[in-house]
Amino acid sequence: MIDLTIDGTPVGVADSSTILEACRQIGIDTPTLCFLESLTPVNACRVCVVELEGSRALVPACARRVEAGMVIHTDSERVRHSRKMVLEFLASSVDLSTAPDAQRYCKQYGADPERYGTAAATVEQPVKIDNQLYVRDYSKCILCYKCVEACGVDAQNTFAIATAGRGFEARISTEYDVGLPDSACVYCGNCIGVCPTGALMFSSEHELRTRGEWKEAEQTATDTICSYCGVGCTLTLHVQDNAIVKVTSPIENGVTRGHLCVKGRFGYAYVQNRPDEESGPESS
């Protein structure tokens, strides 16, 4: 047990907890973008930074382990300023239109991306559609590294993608930016599962959104067990207009930790064996 103080409140947390876990234990809401319980923290987005007394710079709550006697401030002017700026930096350079968490944080911290002007550099680039299962729109990428981790040692061990380039030109890429069919990709879709901004998306969702027919509020989510093999992964079927439009798995599920394989993620056509399955559901 380690004792520390967060925003004036004494907290006792298990050894090797992170500051984020300690904050959550006492109900302090901490924004995160690059953090996911099932992945190794990369502390790259810096939206979770908190002020640690005695430390010159702010520290990332998601990755920093607690130490006895730490005194932490999560809502100081410095913390709010850095969080606001990080969100402004992202919102002024990345298309966050399909990133609900980031949008919510922007409002919460009063981020004003407009003030960087219309000439501000962005990561805008053409959408990559090179296969039938998913779409990569790196104009929406905040470079959180989650997809790289999910493709690599944290889940799939396929290593089809990595960060390439440097600085503002850094991008998630296959080798020499070859299309996914030429890469090591096995279409497990675990990168989509962890993407926080919709940069990686099911083709079905992308097509519906493009047609203006994506109706998330009307969708139902039904849990079932994947029928392909004996592992028994939990599938959550997202259904719109009586058609499956997306398959996920709950992150808290002990079997999958949110990850699936190509069959569980995309092999659902047989349960809705309809002539127009290729193009997705038609609106009635």
Place this chain on the structure above:
Amino acid sequence: MDLHFTSAKATPEERAAVDAALNGSHDSRARNDRRHRLLPVLHGINDRIGWISPGALNYACERLDVPPADAYGVATFYALFSTTPRAPRVVHVCDDIACLAAGAEELCTSLETTVRKPGESQDGGRTTWLRSPCLGLCDRAPAVLVTVAGDPPGAHQIAPVSSVELTDAVTSGAFAEGAPATAQVGGSELRLLRRVGHVDPGSLDEYRASGGYLGLRQALELGQEQTIAEIVASKLLGRGGAAFPTGRKMEAVASAPARPHYLVCNADESEPGTFKDRIVMEQDPFSVIEAMTIAAYATGCERGFIYIRGEYPLAARRLTNAIAAASERGLLGDDIMGRGVRFDVEIRRGAGAYICGEETALFNSIEGKRGEPRNKPPFPVQAGLFGKPTLVNNVETLVNLPLILLDGGAAYARVGTSNSTGTRLFCLSGAVARPGLYEVPHGTRLDALIEMAGGLPPQRSLQAILLGGAAGTLVTPEALSMPLTFEDARAAGTTLGSGVVMLFDDRVNLIAILHRIARFFRDESCGQCVPCRVGTVRQEEALQRLANGTQGERGVNLALLDEIGRAMRDASICGLGQTAANVIESARTRLELFS
């Protein structure tokens, strides 16, 4: 690892380049443990072929068992590598601050109008030119580095370079190497530079005849604990910029239970305006090897790396020669000086990335990963290179060790001031009569140092001085009376940093200097964390608007610059982002630029 490859195949020459880079390794570790050879292998390809093709990368990945996407991410991280076809001869034209003040922009403009745009090829596709960040040749600005792919590859520094020489180098590949390194002319008061210009840097015998290896002999006599005790007593502080007590770092590594321990000499000197480590390595390479051996012995390291920036070909050649000579004579290897002490040194060349001077980025680079800094803690003394306890020091810090062992820590500490012991190397460039490397005891006043370099050229007046490099501060002539110590610099709100003292006279456009520094950080940000990746871009854009904009927008942009700077300083992962606004901020507060 079950790897997937595209159909691209390596040519026989590309395969030979990869094989040669791997054959040089005396590493017998298993295949799945060879990732750390990636950077040398990428060098092998790029240096011989001129670029890294998909087929060459596939073959390298096959040999090293590294996923191609991962290796591509590494190859594209470094500015000296090309992953698209490129002419074999590349003229890297420095347009960084010291060269900018010496007319680099005019050189580049004339190349653009009379020859080609950067990146386009010339001379029948055999030559191209690129703009480059600081090449560490500021004492002889303006400077260029010519790299020539082939077997063997070539790399040549030309400095100072004239417009005619530059055009010749780009159009026909003809060049003559510039003058040798400049350093303070030796005298008995010189300690770190005492051999420079007097002792043949290629001769181990001459090195030993001039007192070389007496420090190591003394360390072996004293034993590990007493060696560290002497270094603690010397109160030596790290010369890389962070000023951490070297002795304490060594104690921490020596007592770390995990094994093995690693030693890393940080020779990735890339701070604009800095060339001290280059001159030491070029002119006194054996002192670096001896110093590393002392540090390794004291802290229980059997393996050491010198990570030297890719833009320092001469220093790398001389260090390679020094390692070979020392190994041959039993001063490296399994039985050093017949005392059963074991230590080997391997050189790793960087490939054009300022960020790799950050110690944890440097570890990742050696390990064959992208040079992205790690979060600290854990600190290198706990978990550094390959996750093991690591002593990492820069060249200047290390070469103090033989002196400390020879004189004793207490005697060493009597030089300089009580809190800033010993001498210090300063890189004088810009508007001084005799730019070069100078060694003075800590406590020497800034104006006295500048006087040693001949003062300002005639008919010029001093506008500002850059202390500590791009991550340092601009100060006004009022700072001339400042004693050069860690504590005085700190009290004055500035830093000695990497020893940069760059003078700007009244003719220099400081706004252009600030722009170049802003662009430097934008180009050199690794891109890992948002505050630095985007903040350095927004900072450069705001500076641009300030320069072009109306008076009415001025206040808005100045306030924005402040906000950007605060977020970079507070929330960036590493020192690059945390210091990327320093010079701009100092220009506003001290020089009242833009007000």
